[in-house]
Amino acid sequence: xxxxxxxxxxxxxxxxxxxxxxxxxxxxxxxxxxxxxxxxxxxxxxxxxxxxxxxxxxxxxxxxxxxxxxxxxxxxxxxxxxxxxxxxxxxxxxxxxxxxxxxxxxxxxxxxxxxxxxxxxxxxxxxxxxxxxxxxxxxxxxxxxxxxxxxxxxxxxxxxxxxxxxx
Amino acid sequence: xxxxxxxxxxxxxxxxxxxxxxxxxxxxxxxxxxxxxxxxxxxxxxxxxxxxxxxxxxxxxxxxxxxxxxxxxxxxxxxxxxxxxxxxxxxxxxxxxxxxxxxxxxxxxxxxxxxxxxxxxxxxxxxxxxxxxxxxxxxxxxxxxxxxxxxxxxxxxxxxxxxxxxxxxxxxxxxxxxxxxxxxxxxxxxxxxxxxxxxxxxxxxxxxxxxxxxxxxxxxxxxxxxxxxxxxxxxxxxxxxxxxxxxxxxxxxxxxxxxx
Numbered sequence: 302x303x304x305x306x307x308x309x310x311x312x313x314x315x316x317x318x319x320x321x322x323x324x325x326x327x328x329x330x331x332x333x334x335x336x337x338x339x340x341x342x343x344x345x346x347x348x349x350x351x352x353x354x355x356x357x358x359x360x361x362x363x364x365x366x367x368x369x370x371x372x373x374x375x376x377x378x379x380x381x382x383x384x385x386x387x388x389x390x391x392x393x394x395x396x397x398x399x400x401x402x403x404x405x406x407x408x409x410x411x412x413x414x415x416x417x418x419x420x421x422x423x424x425x426x427x428x429x430x431x432x433x434x435x436x437x438x439x440x441x442x443x444x445x446x447x448x449x450x451x452x453x454x455x456x457x458x459x460x461x462x463x464x465x466x467x468x
Numbered sequence: 469x470x471x472x473x474x475x476x477x478x479x480x481x482x483x484x485x486x487x488x489x490x491x492x493x494x495x496x497x498x499x500x501x502x503x504x505x506x507x508x509x510x511x512x513x514x515x516x517x518x519x520x521x522x523x524x525x526x527x528x529x530x531x532x533x534x535x536x537x538x539x540x541x542x543x544x545x546x547x548x549x550x551x552x553x554x555x556x557x558x559x560x561x562x563x564x565x566x567x568x569x570x571x572x573x574x575x576x577x578x579x580x581x582x583x584x585x586x587x588x589x590x591x592x593x594x595x596x597x598x599x600x601x602x603x604x605x606x607x608x609x610x611x612x613x614x615x616x617x618x619x620x621x622x623x624x625x626x627x628x629x630x631x632x633x634x635x636x637x638x639x640x641x642x643x644x645x646x647x648x649x650x651x652x653x654x655x656x657x658x659x660x661x662x663x664x665x666x667x668x669x670x671x672x673x674x675x676x677x678x679x680x681x682x683x684x685x686x687x688x689x690x691x692x693x694x695x696x697x698x699x700x701x702x703x704x705x706x707x708x709x710x711x712x713x714x715x716x717x718x719x720x721x722x723x724x725x726x727x728x
Contacts, residue, residue, distance in 0.1 A: 308561045316642070323646040327657075334658050336604040357659060396598035398527060406602075406661050423598045428663040429674040430532055432523035455672050 337406045340385035343417075350411045356389065357406040357425065358382040362448035365401055380405060380417075391419040398424035402448040427451045489706045492566060496699050504696040510689030518682035525679075534592040536683055540690035541585035545613060546648055548578030548694060552620065553645045556638035566702070568634040569709075571641065572624050573701040577694060579617035586614060597661060605654035606662035609647055616644040 327334070337357030338346070348354050357380070364379035375392045389407055399405065404425035409418050429452050436452070439445040445452050518536030525532035552574045558567035589607070590600045601607065624637035655664045666674045673680050 305561060312557065312561060312642070316645075319643060319646060323650075327650070331658070334605060336602070336658065336660050339659070396596070398596055421598075423602070423661060424596065425661050426527065426596060426663060427674075428666040430525050430528075430535070430666060430679050431676040432678065433526040434523075435676055436526035455674050455676070 339382040340380055340387040341382050342385075343387055343411075344385045348411060350413050353408065353410045353420075355406055355408050356380055356387055356417055356419075357404070358387075359450060360399070360401050360403050360405055361386065362401045362446075376422075380407070387417050388415070389417045389419050389422075391422050393422075395422055396424040398426055400447070402446070402450055429455070431455075489566070489710070493703060493706060496703055500696060500699050500703070503692060503699060507689055507692030507694075507696045510685055511693055512689070514682055514684075514686035514689045518679075518686055522679050522682045523676070528596055531592065531595050532679070534588050535679075536686045538585060538588040538592055539683060540687040541581050541588060542610070543687055544690055544694050545578060545582040545585050545610065546651055547691070548574055548581055549613060549616070549641075549644070549648060551698075552578060552641045553648075556641040559634055559638045560642070566706075568631075568638075569705045570698070570702055571620075571634065571637060573705055574698055575617055575621040575624065575637075577697050577701070579614065579621060581690075581694065582610065582614040582617055586610060599661075602661050604660035604662055605658040606651070606660050609651045609654050612647055613644075613651060616640070616647060620644075 337355035338348075340356065340358050343356060359381055361379040361381045366377045368375050368377070370392060373392050374394065375390065376395055377388065377390050379386050379388050381387075389409070391407065391409075399422065404427065406423045406425050407417065407419040408421040412418050431452070436445075436447075439452060440447065515536060519533050522533070522536075524530045552571055555564075555567040555571040555574065558564040559571060589610075593602075594600050620637050620640055623640055624633040627633035627636070654660060655662055667680070667683075675683070
């Protein structure tokens with residue numbers, strides 16, 4: 302075994318040790334490394350009222366009610382992850398991307414009446430990017446309703462376009 | 469005895485072919501103009517295509533065009549660190565002298581790409597998400613990458629003896645490699661505000677083709693530009709070391725002359 306091979310072996314051993322240490326650390330911390338809780342976990346864990354946390358999910362279709370308290374706009378909507386629902390109330394200006402079916406991450410705390418009082422609402426968009434015409438074609442052809450969630454996989458996008466060209 | 473000392477194992481010979489600084493200077497001097505020109509042309513064409521010709525996104529509008537800078541910068545930030553790590557292995561195991569210098573020169577360029585990624589991400593995040601910065605796993609791990617670059621830049625220059633600096637920097641760079649899979653998979657392992665990857669090696673891209681092509685062209689241009697900058701810096705470093713050796717030899721000759 303030359304010195305070179307010994308150095309390589311030491312390096313590999315250190316890498317293996319460090320890698321598994323990091324892996325175990327992240328595995329142990331996996332519950333506390335979440336950025337937000339989905340509604341179903343909020344129901345399961347039931348954070349005490351007044352304790353602030355982030356709630357994330359999709360804005361349920363047809364649940365948005367906009368009112369105003371004095372000069373301040375107030376929005377009330379339901380955040381869902383399919384398995385659970387939490388009603389959110391937020392006083393302030395919503396981000397431009399906020400709409401029904403959009404992902405949101407809200408910071409706030411549960412009120413005793415079971416409503417999540419948010420002090421901040423952030424929009425969480427998905428990883429799909431497409432021109433307006435493609436989105437319109439998908440909506441028109443019935444392949445996708447933005448209020449019900451993410452668009453279909455990109456493989457389907459060409460179908461309505463070619464249909465349009467043919468018809 | 470002598471013959472066995474000069475015998476180098478085959479893989480060592482291939483590795484050390486470019487360790488000869490004279491050969492590196494000759495070869496890189498020939499390649500560098502083409503590398504720079506290709507990087508410049510691809511970057512300008514990609515940015516022009518992405519910023520002016522590609523369609524706007526259906527929900528993000530024109531703000532999506534930040535992607536054409538942000539995504540290549542993010543890929544380069546991670547890719548540059550991977551290159552730094554490869555140089556560190558070459559330096560620690562094979563004691564490759566050019567790898568030492570390359571690691572020193574990659575650091576600042578990679579830190580620049582990471583800073584560009586963080587800055588464009590903040591500019592994109594404010595109008596779309598509603599926040600300049602959030603402490604989710606993706607953003608935090610990229611910030612850690614930036615600090616790793618800064619730590620490496622400082623550490624390799626912190627010793628009077630450059631060899632010790634290279635050794636310490638290589639160890640730091642290799643410890644930091646743990647962060648690369650964390651960055652890549654942060655959006656899959658944990659729930660984050662940052663969206664998952666649109667472009668993966670396994671699946672179809674979740675992006676319209678007329679946005680994907682300019683993005684890929686930008687990525688190619690940025691990568692060639694990164695390689696050109698690192699090569700130019702490396703050439704300068706090799707020449708600097710040569711000049712220092714010449715000056716040292718001259719000073720020694722003068723000292724001997726005055727002593728005699």
